[in-house]
Amino acid sequence: MTTMTEASVREFKMPDVGEGLTEAEILKWYVQPGDTVTDGQVVCEVETAKAAVELPIPYDGVVRELRFPEGTTVAVGTSIIAVAVAGSSAEAPPEPKPEPEPVEEAKPAARTPVLVGYGVSTSATKRRPRKGAEIPAQEASAAVQAELNGHAGTAVAERRPLAKPPVRKLAKDLGVDLATVTPSGPDGIITREDVHAAVAPAPAPEPVRAPEPAPLSPAPVTYDTTRETRIPVKGVRKATAAAMVGSAFTAPHVTEFVTVDVTRTMKLVEELKQDKEMQGRRVNPLLLIAKALLVAIKRNPDINASWDDAAQEIVLKHYVNLGIAAATPRGLIVPNIKDAHAKTLPQLADSLGELVSTARDGKTSPAAMQGGTVTITNVGVFGIDTGTPILNPGESAILAIGTIKLQPWVHKGKVKPRQVTTLALSFDHRLVDGELGSKVLADVAAILEQPKRLITWA
Incomplete structure (x- = not known):
């Protein structure tokens, strides 16, 4: 009996850190x-099709082995790390072997009748060998076969083909001589299939064809590594590509544009930066544009919907999870601010700041990217005037913000330099018609031209 206790090895398997994910790198x-x-210590960071996630270990112990090196894509449910956990026996004691049950001596019993074609009936009772001369094994086997066939003696050559009564009747009805049938059943028993095979005509032999020349294997693809670099498509980038292709070829996109004077909005941004309530918070044009979009959605709630193709229903959302497209080293991700419609301007600023910082650090969780309803993408930070954004899958609209720059603008009857930008709104034309899309985009533009409408329309 073992008295020492050692650590047992526990296997920590790759979990599904998202919804229905199958692998992670x-x-x-x-x-x-x-x-x-x-327990709870982070042991590794993995990248799924949605985000980079840190994995905590669920128990105390000592690391025995890392199953995979960095950069390996591992299926969900596969062990990735072995940990020695103290407090349990290193080896479980062997299970005792079951004692063999005593075999009772059976009394001589009357011979059990045997039905021809069904084999010898088996019995759990064992008998002692009779005293006297033993019958050679070959002769005993022949005798049993002879008895099965209804014959006496040991003549095996004249034995009757083994078959069950229904099979014999089938052979008789079909005119098949069982002696000519090749058995395929256990112990040489002829089956119904054997009888049918004996009736069916033998298939004609296929003509002998000259062997075709084997196709030449394609030459391996090579390229000049000094002139090309190939990057495997995986993780977030792979998921984003699949989502964009699915969205572009599923939802009929319509994009509308408006160029707007945002000079007053830019002045309000500078004023808010000096406001005591906004001190320490991220205040920029994106904050006010996000708030303007939320107000426009409140005035036109039908824009905040999704298309349920399986149920053939339009799902109107009574909440806004506002997505913010973010470019990260791992690719484009779209985390969203939950219940953004219910947040005050300071709360919205806090949420935006946290969202951007988390995305920049690559720590956005899969949950933060699920359930979005409407998205904003700011291409203006790259100096781009505008674009035609593709809908985030499952959403009805996405607003693109172009760069804000000084342009000649007619203001109060005179041409003056004003801060101007171009907005582009793409929407799913199954859900949103031109009138609704135009109203939403016009409301956003009107708020940015006259930011006081954030108060009067909110």
Whole structure:
């Protein structure tokens, strides 16, 4: 009996950190074999099709082995790290072998009648061999076969073909001699299939064809590594590409544009930066544009919907999870601010600041990118005037913001330099007709031209 207790090895498997994900790539290990880990300690960072996620270990112990190196894509449910957990026996004691049940001596019993074609009936009772001369095994086998066939003696050559009564009747009805049938059943028993095969005409032999020349294997693709670099498509980039293709070829996109004077909005941004309530918060044009879009959605709630193709229903959302498209080193992601419609301007500023910082650090969780209803993408930060944005899958509208720059503008009857930008609104034409899309875009533009409408229309 073992008295010492050693650590047992626990396997930590790749979890599904999103909804229905099948694999994840190991980006970085934070521990090495021999390191001590505690319950809840982050041991590695993985990238799924949605985000980069840190994985905590669910128990205390010592790292025995890292199953995969960094950069490996691992299926969900596969062990990725082995940890020695203290407090349990290293080896479980062997289970005792079951004692063989005693075999009772059976009394001589009357011979059991045997039905021809059904084989010898088996019995759990064992008998002692009778005293006297033993029958050779070959002769005993022949005798049994002879008895099965209804014959006496040991003549095997004249034995009757083995078949069950229904099979014999089938052979008789079809005019098949069982002696000519090749059995395929256990112990040489002829089956119904064997009888049918004996009736069916033998297939004509296929003509012998000259062997075709084997196709030449294509030459391996090569390229000049000094002139080309190939990057595997995986993780967030792969998921984004699939989502964009699916969206572009599923939802009929319509895009409308408006150029707007945002000079007053830019002045309000500078004023808010000096406001005591906004101190320490992220205040920029994106904040006010986001608020303007939320007000426009409140005035035109039918824009905030999704198309349920399976149920053939339009789903109107009574909440706004505002997505903000963010470019990260791992690709484009769209985290969203939950219940953005219910937030005050300071609360919205806090949420935007947290969202941007988390995305920049690559720490956006899969949950933060699920359930979005409407999205904003700011292409103006790259110096672009405007674009035709593609809808985030499952959403009805996306607003693109162009760069804000000084342009000649007619203001109060005179041409003056004003801060101007171009907005583009793409929407799903199954859900949103031209009138509704135009109203939403016009409301956003009107608020940015006269920011006081944020108060009067909110």
